[in-house]
Amino acid sequence: MLRRSLALVLAFSATATAAEPAPRSPETIVATFCTACHGAQLTGERAPSLLDDRWLHGSDDASVLRSIAEGFPLLGMPGYGAVLSTTEQRDLLAYLRRQAAEFAAGRIAPPPPPPAEPVESQLHSFRIETLVEGLERPWGFAFLPDGRVLVTERPGRLRIIENGRLLPAPVAGLPEIFVKQDGGLLDLIAHPDFANNGWIYLAYTEAGPVERTSMAVVVRGRIWENRWTDQETIFRADPKFYTTDTSHYGCRFLFDPTGHLFFTIGDRGDAAQAQDLSSPFGKILRVTADGRIPPDNPFVNRPDALGSVWSYGHRHVQGLSYHPVTGKLWTTEHGPVGGDELNFIEPGRNYGWPLISTGVDPTRVYTDARPGLTAPAAQWTPSIAPSGIAFYTGDKFPSWKNQLLVAGLAGQQLRRVETEGDRVVRQEVLFKGFGRIRTVTIRPDGLPYVLFDGTPGRFARLVPVATDPALAAARPAVRRGIFGRTADGIEVESYTLTNRAGATAQIITLGAIIADLRVPDRSGVMSGVVEKITPSAEGFAKGFKSPAAVIGRFANRIANARFTLDGRTVEVTPNAGIHHIHGGRRGFDKKIWLAEPPAPTGPARVRLSLVSPAGEEGYPGTLNVSVTYTLTEANTLRLDYEATTDAPTPVNLTNHAYFNLGSGGDVTDYELTLAAARFTVADDRRFPTGEIAPVRGTPLDFTTPTRLAARAAQLGPRPIYDHNFVIDRPAGDASLRFAARVYDAASGRQMETWTTEPGLQLYTSVLSLTPVIGRVGFFCLETQHFPDSVNHPHFPSTILRPGDTFRSTTEYRFTTR
Secondary structure (H helix, E strand, O other): OOOOOOOOOOOOOOOHHHHOOOOOOHHHHHHHHHHHHHOOOOOOOOOOOOOOOOOOOOOOHHHHHHHHHHOEHHHOEOOOOOOOOHHHHHHHHHHHHHHHHHHHOOOOOOOOOOOOOOEEOOOOEEEEEEEEEEEOOEEEEEEOOOOOEEEEEOOOEEEEEEOOEEOOOOOEOOOOOOOOOOOOEEEEEEOOOHHHHOOEEEEEEEEOOOOOOEEEEEEEEEEEOOEEEEEEEEEEOOHHHOEOOOOOOOOOEEEOOOOOEEEEEOOOOOHHHHHOOOOOOOEEEEEOOOOOOOOOOOOOOOOOOOOOEEEEOOOOEEEEEEOOOOOOEEEEEOOOOOOEEEEEEOOOOEOOOOOEOOOOEOOEOOEOOOOOOOOOOEEEOOOOOEEEEEEOOOOOOHHHOOOEEEEEOOOOEEEEEEEEOOEEEEEEEEEEOOOEEEEEEEOOOOOEEEEEEOOOEEEEEEEEOOOOHHHHHOOOEEEEEEEEEOOOOOEEEEEEEEOOOOOEEEEEOEOOOEEEEEEEOOOOOEEEOEOOOOOOHHHHHHOOOOOEOEEOOEOOEEHHHEEEEOOEEEEOOOOEOOEEEOOOOOOHHHOEOEEOOOOOOOOEEEEEEEEEOOOHHHOOOOEEEEEEEEEOOOOEEEEEEEEEEOOOEEOEOEEOOOEOOOOOOOOOOOEEEEOOOEEEEEOOOOOEEEEEEEOOOOOOOOOOOEEOOOOHHHHOOOOOOEEEEEOOOOOOOOOOEEEEEEEOOOOOEEEEEEEOOOEEEEEEOOOOOOOOOOOOOOEEEEEEOOOOHHHOOOOOOOEEOOOOOEEEEEEEEEEEO
């Protein structure tokens, strides 16, 4: 049997290769489509690690490329050769090699344990309190009336937690369990009248009568003196349904209010059978507590259907929960690649798989709607691999009352979902990044309990933190949210930093953009000082107007889109006529960055990272880059950049924030001071000539406080500034130094820019001698190395070499006067 396959769950439409003008980056492919099975870091979850050195089909390049192209259909991985271009396959291989090297060097670590400090969310603060550690791939759990907790481990063990301690010996006498890929010991549930009858229900996979076949089974039994006894079969499929596929067994349990048992069976890798009522595959099934068919099931009188079928057209249902007010059944379901679903279930309904889906698959094309088929209430692309769910019914988190908690495997997250009727109206990620979450349950004590699926696995609970409103307002915080989705369905996160004074900075993972920055004016009123970005379909499709995004790999201009590096000519992507500007057609401002879980204590801070592969936009070397945003108690927004490379490459990073200190209006009367006695002379195309000249006697002299538009008439027919200034600093000095000060007398706001960079690009809206009513102006202070420095050897070098680390810091310090 295969110990390892390259089960890369990638998603590509059948027409993507022809439609795309350029290959998709491996980061986009992996971040969007691989993590659902291989984990956020590709170190293995549902499918094995892609970064260790264990390959059963050969580890050489040709063998790995063959695995990508041909796949392993019996293990649920189709071949991608028909839909993934040769370039994309090779880029993906190179990416896996690079990440494997990072893993071998110890720079890719497993998820950290949940923090002991409080976690901030929109409605409540809470602690994630770990109760038990040391579990192996826990799958389901159930509370017993005497306080004990039963936990299933997928490798085939039933464990007992008693008095807060995991008993060392698992329950003995379980049936023989088939363990492979998705198979093993799955869910469990206690009978509603367990206190009187002692019944425990288990789902597991067993080997079939034909070699290498298997199927899910449901049984019930009792535990006596730590031994499984009195077993009875509740569901065992006809032998013809035992297959060699080892995916999508199900199986989640739920008792309905009348004592009937719901359980789920996935499509078992045979999608068409989800539409076949005579097959258990792809169904939600309902039986009596002893396994009989209830007479009110929707298909009980149809000779061509299984009487146990409650609903059909499902791919792989993993969560079941009743709404506590409406009494309606809700489920979560894994999509093919993306297209995970939240469904509102009614008996007899067809939920469409594989005829409709918002996910993608290289072997078929889906539509997202069709008459007679029920579309999901919500979908998630990229996949979060939603698993167990529970409506919150306790009183410890009153603002969550009757809202749905959704466990996420690929997303390593717990979500809060608000519903109205059969619609989803709002979502929040309560926490993420601490490991896969298999399921969530609400105990009568009013606390949510969660299982972290891993090795080691954890059993934990969420405990509210009693917070005085005044103290909460006085504590710096980082709040995570969902900003929106890109045109191709990729989720964009937002992180709102708040200090004790109430200043805020909203950072989004698209382009590492400062979507909003709010600081006080002289009256203490908080309002925005950058061009605010709000989610919109047009913005995601065509780009947002004036975003405060991180620019890279090389900010500003490169003449003729080429330069010489170590004696070799490097050609980068021309995107401004024959020239290159701001990193190319798809620079860092257009990429989805990866946000690290923010620390629960300390300053309001978030770190975002990105991998730019070798050859992207023509640049040599793979660049690992990060930016950390920190909002201090002094109303300073600090940006710390770092980057490393595996080959010599130019690096010049900046943030292109469009500032307006008056929260609107013209900037003509702003007072500007620059610590720059010199500037880089540019030609009429705004490319440096190589000369560095004094500003004295030119319209560029801001060495003393000067009205921004004081010399607008000297700037030509289109009076704007778009000039690079040389910051005053000793040769070789890279300390954090004052670079600029801007003052708006109307609002009283003052912004100082401090930086470790040698240059500052001043860019403004059109200026006039007097303010224009109704005009909303802007100014940019882009801290960076000089434009086109790669073609001017006497300019400060932008070349980063292996073994060195690029570091750069910029601070925007806001005060009033």
